[in-house]
Amino acid sequence: MAKTFSDYAKQVSEKLEHVFPTIAGPFENLYKAMNYSLLAGGKRIRPVLMQLAYEAVGGKAEIDAYLCGIEMIHTYSLIHDDLPAMDDDDYRRGKLTNHKVFGEATAILAGDALLNDAFCLMLEDALKSDSMEKVRAIHVLSMASGSAGMIGGQILDMESENKAIDQDTLDLIHLNKTGALISAATKMGAILGGGSPREVSLLEAYGKYIGKVFQIVDDILDQTSTIEELGKPINSDEKNHKNTYLNFYTIEKCYEIAEELTTKAIGLLDQIDGDTQLLKDLAQQLIMRRN
Amino acid sequence: MAKTFSDYAKQVSEKLEHVFPTIAGPFENLYKAMNYSLLAGGKRIRPVLMQLAYEAVGGKAEIDAYLCGIEMIHTYSLIHDDLPAMDDDDYRRGKLTNHKVFGEATAILAGDALLNDAFCLMLEDALKSDSMEKVRAIHVLSMASGSAGMIGGQILDMESENKAIDQDTLDLIHLNKTGALISAATKMGAILGGGSPREVSLLEAYGKYIGKVFQIVDDILDQTSTIEELGKPINSDEKNHKNTYLNFYTIEKCYEIAEELTTKAIGLLDQIDGDTQLLKDLAQQLIMRRN
Numbered sequence: 139m140a141k142t143f144s145d146y147a148k149q150v151s152e153k154l155e156h157v158f159p160t161i162a163g164p165f166e167n168l169y170k171a172m173n174y175s176l177l178a179g180g181k182r183i184r185p186v187l188m189q190l191a192y193e194a195v196g197g198k199a200e201i202d203a204y205l206c207g208i209e210m211i212h213t214y215s216l217i218h219d220d221l222p223a224m225d226d227d228d229y230r231r232g233k234l235t236n237h238k239v240f241g242e243a244t245a246i247l248a249g250d251a252l253l254n255d256a257f258c259l260m261l262e263d264a265l266k267s268d269s270m271e272k273v274r275a276i277h278v279l280s281m282a283s284g285s286a287g288m289i290g291g292q293i294l295d296m297e298s299e300n301k302a303i304d305q306d307t308l309d310l311i312h313l314n315k316t317g318a319l320i321s322a323a324t325k326m327g328a329i330l331g332g333g334s335p336r337e338v339s340l341l342e343a344y345g346k347y348i349g350k351v352f353q354i355v356d357d358i359l360d361q362t363s364t365i366e367e368l369g370k371p372i373n374s375d376e377k378n379h380k381n382t383y384l385n386f387y388t389i390e391k392c393y394e395i396a397e398e399l400t401t402k403a404i405g406l407l408d409q410i411d412g413d414t415q416l417l418k419d420l421a422q423q424l425i426m427r428r429n
Numbered sequence: 430m431a432k433t434f435s436d437y438a439k440q441v442s443e444k445l446e447h448v449f450p451t452i453a454g455p456f457e458n459l460y461k462a463m464n465y466s467l468l469a470g471g472k473r474i475r476p477v478l479m480q481l482a483y484e485a486v487g488g489k490a491e492i493d494a495y496l497c498g499i500e501m502i503h504t505y506s507l508i509h510d511d512l513p514a515m516d517d518d519d520y521r522r523g524k525l526t527n528h529k530v531f532g533e534a535t536a537i538l539a540g541d542a543l544l545n546d547a548f549c550l551m552l553e554d555a556l557k558s559d560s561m562e563k564v565r566a567i568h569v570l571s572m573a574s575g576s577a578g579m580i581g582g583q584i585l586d587m588e589s590e591n592k593a594i595d596q597d598t599l600d601l602i603h604l605n606k607t608g609a610l611i612s613a614a615t616k617m618g619a620i621l622g623g624g625s626p627r628e629v630s631l632l633e634a635y636g637k638y639i640g641k642v643f644q645i646v647d648d649i650l651d652q653t654s655t656i657e658e659l660g661k662p663i664n665s666d667e668k669n670h671k672n673t674y675l676n677f678y679t680i681e682k683c684y685e686i687a688e689e690l691t692t693k694a695i696g697l698l699d700q701i702d703g704d705t706q707l708l709k710d711l712a713q714q715l716i717m718r719r720n
Contacts, residue, residue, distance in 0.1 A: 158576075164601060165581040167588065172576065218541060223533035242514035246537065247584055250509060250544065251576040257548045258571035265561065265568055273564055277556055280549035285449075285463065285542040290456040293538055297458065310455060 143420055146189055147182040153202050154209060157259065171240040171248035172255075176213050178231045183352075183420075184208045184319055188327040190420070191341045194412040197331025203263035204275060204330060207256040208323055211283050214252035215319075217245055219292070225378055232369035253283075275326040282322035291315025300379040308381050312353040313346070320352065321345030324417075340406045344417065347403035351396045351424050357382035358392055359429065368429050396425050434711055437480055438473040444493050445500060448550065462531040462539035463546075467504050469522045474643070474711075475499045475610055479618035481711070482632045485703040488622025494554035495566060495621060498547040499614055502574050505543035506610075508536055510583070516669055523660035544574075566617040573613035582606025591670040599672050603644040604637070611643060612636030615708075631697045635708065638694035642687045642715050648673035649683055650720065658720050687716050 154176055158169045185205035192201055220227040220235040221242060227235055237245035257276065264272035281287055291314025298307065324345035328338040359368060360375045361384060375382050383392050403421045407414040445467055449460045476496035483492055511518040511526040512533060518526055528536035548567065555563035572578055582605025589598065615636035619629040651666045652675060666673050674683050694712045698705040 164585050164598075165576060168576055168581060168584040214541075218537055221537065223537060243587055244584065246509055246512065246514060247580050247587075250505075250541075251580045253541065253544060254571060254575040254580065258568065258575050261564060261568040261571055265564055268561060270556065270559060270561070273552060273556055277549065277552040280545060280552055284545040284549050285456060285459055289538050289542045289545065290459060293459040293535065294455050296534055296538075307455075 141416075143186060143416060143423070146186040146416075150182040150185045150189075150205055150209065151177070151179075154206055157206050157210070157255075167240070167244065168248060168251060171236060171244050172252055174239060175217050175230075175236050175248070176210060176252065178233050180209075180213075180231055182209060184212055184323040187320065187323040187345065187417070187420070188330075190414075190417050191324040191327025191333075191345075192331040193327075194341070194407075194410055194414045194417060195328050195331040195333030195337045196412055197327070201327075201330050203260045204272075204279075204326055207260040207276075208279060208319065208326070210252045210256035210259070211279065212319060214249040214256075215283075215288060215292075217249040217252070221245060224296070225374070227371065227374065229365075229370050271329060271332070275329045278326050278329065279322050282318040287314055287318035287322075291318065295380065298381050301381075303381050305386050308383070308386070309350075311381070312350060316353045316356075317346055317349030320349035337410055340409055344403045344406045344421075347399045347406070348421050348424055351399050351403070351421070354383050354392050354396045354399075355424060355427060357384055358389055359427075362389070363429065393425065400425055432707075434477060434707060434714070437477040437707075441473040441476045441480075441496055441500065442468070442470075445497055448497050448501070448546075458531070458535065459539060459542060462527060462535050463543055465530060466508050466521075466527050466539070467501060467543065469524050471500075471504075471522055473500060475503055475614040478611065478614040478636065478708075478711070479621075481705075481708050482615040482618025482624075482636075483622040484618075485632070485698075485701055485705045485708060486619050486622040486624030486628045487703055488618070492618075492621050494551045495563075495570075495617055498551040498567075499570060499610065499617070501543045501547035501550070502570065503610060505540040505547075506574075506579060506583075508540040508543070512536060515587070516665065518662060518665065520656070520661050562620060562623070566620045569617050569620065570613050573609040578605055578609035578613075582609065586671065589672050592672075594672050596677050599674070599677070600641075602672070603641060607644045607647075608637055608640030611640035628701055631700055635694045635697045635712075638690045638697070639712050639715055642690050642694070642712070645674050645683050645687045645690075646715060646718060648675055649680055650718075653680070654720065660720060684716065691716055 158173055160169060160173065185208055188205055188208060216230060217236045219225050220230055221237055228238055229235060236248060260276045264276060291311050295311045295315055298311065321342050325338060325342035328341040360372055363372055365372055400421050404418050407417055449464055451460060451464065476499055479496055479499060507521060508527045510516050511521055512528055519529055520526060527539060551567045555567060582602050586602045586606055589602065612633050616629060616633035619632040651663055654663055656663055691712045695709050698708055
């Protein structure tokens with residue numbers, strides 16, 4: 139039977155368990171805090187997208203360091219986002235947030251360490267295989283997660299709270315805050331799998347479209363879901379005076395826009411020779427998701 | 430006239446000014462916060478050590494990305510260290526700390542961005558010159574600044590506050606918290622300059638010795654200096670209930686230990702053929718420093 143999305147996600151979670159084996163030692167608490175958030179579940183969307191893009195262009199080896207690396211960077215950003223000075227959230231994925239369990243100082247350092255160690259892990263792999271293509275993939279990630287990518291989006295999001303912004307600004311926030319890492323995932327997969335320049339840019343563009351769908355649905359669920367279903371507080375956007383797509387459109391119109399973007403994303407995949415069925419399915423599922 | 434340490438430091442500061450040109454744009458405040466701390470002065474010890482180690486083994490090109498990269502990582506660690514949840518310091522290098530000027534949330538993100546963008550800057554350079562030796566140097570830095578290096582040292586330091594610890598634990602804290610990045614600086618310089626394996630390990634060991642001297646003198650100055658001279662609050666170790674070398678030794682004995690380590694460090698340099706005069710001078714100056 140063909141592998142499903144959740145088979146892939148489960149494999150990623152298993153790999154993540156082996157990144158920081160819990161060893162008694164002087165830094166034990168740091169690793170506990172890092173593992174607490176890293177192994178707290180989650181959909182593993184970014185690494186699974188990377189793996190699927192990798193296979194779509196014919197990649198056949200393993201890219202564990204990069205699958206784990208992007209999830210470590212995603213996890214660090216969540217830990218820091220949840221801090222009292224930032225969104226001040228108590229729950230994430232149905233569990234207490236990192237700083238609620240380990241305290242603020244340790245949470246800050248655990249986030250720092252996940253970011254740093256992600257690069258360390260990937261660099262070690264690139265050195266071992268003496269591959270500049272792998273270095274290129276790491277560079278793509280560092281661009282996406284840095285000041286001109288995810289962090290820029292976070293700053294802009296924060297500065298836009300309590301303010302009326304136009305839709306272009308909202309798009310810019312989401313393109314950076316969520317979209318950058320998602321399109322980096324598919325782009326990295328294509329690079330690591332030895333895809334042609336055209337395949338790399340098709341898969342990157344696919345990532346941009348579904349990244350936006352992901353964010354639109356996030357905005358909707360924050361208003362329509364329940365805490366049990368979502369695993370984190372609902373109505374947090376309203377509480378934090380965040381700008382969302384619902385400031386501009388009705389829920390029905392939001393779904394319509396998301397449908398259009400999904401059709402475009404799937405259209406790009408049709409131009410790739412390899413097997414892109416799961417990437418297509420994933421795009422469809424993103425709209426339907428309930429958490 | 431031969432270049433002095435402060436000539437080198439000045440050159441580093443000038444290079445740092447060009448990493449993030451202040452451009453009006455959506456992320457302007459983020460870059461302002463990053464530049465505020467990055468350009469706040471400081472002794473630039475790590476990049477200067479890297480440059481001197483590079484020249485000692487015969488390096489002749491430029492390694493700007495790595496000089497800036499290590500100082501960006503050092504700066505991020507200071508911004509996060511100063512946060513209210515960590516050491517809660519109001520002054521650094523004679524200026525208000527980052528979060529006192531920009532707020533906690535922006536300070537956290539500015540630190541994150543400096544760490545992330547440091548890797549981005551160095552990776553870009555390594556890709557441009559298609560050099561695996563450069564990738565190796567970046568990997569050395571990621572090891573030194575991560576969970577098994579600087580961040581591990583910070584956690585241990587924090588956990589040891591208000592506790593009686595033995596001297597081995599104190600050494601472990603300093604070896605990681607301060608020493609890791611300093612010895613990474615000299616090791617990276619040697620790698621980037623094409624040094625032999627023996628030169629790389631001699632310069633790394635030199636870095637370890639002077640890293641310890643640096644920390645011992647830091648502990649002394651925290652107790653004996655003035656805020657004007659030091660540019661940051663004195664007696665902060667006592668205030669934060671930190672363990673220091675002064676818990677174990679008198680000031681006189683501390684200086685004696687520092688002298689011994691300095692002599693060892695200089696002895697290692699004698700085994701290197703290239704010009705190591707400034708590295709020797711620097712080791713001597715570290716003991717005498719007043720801030």
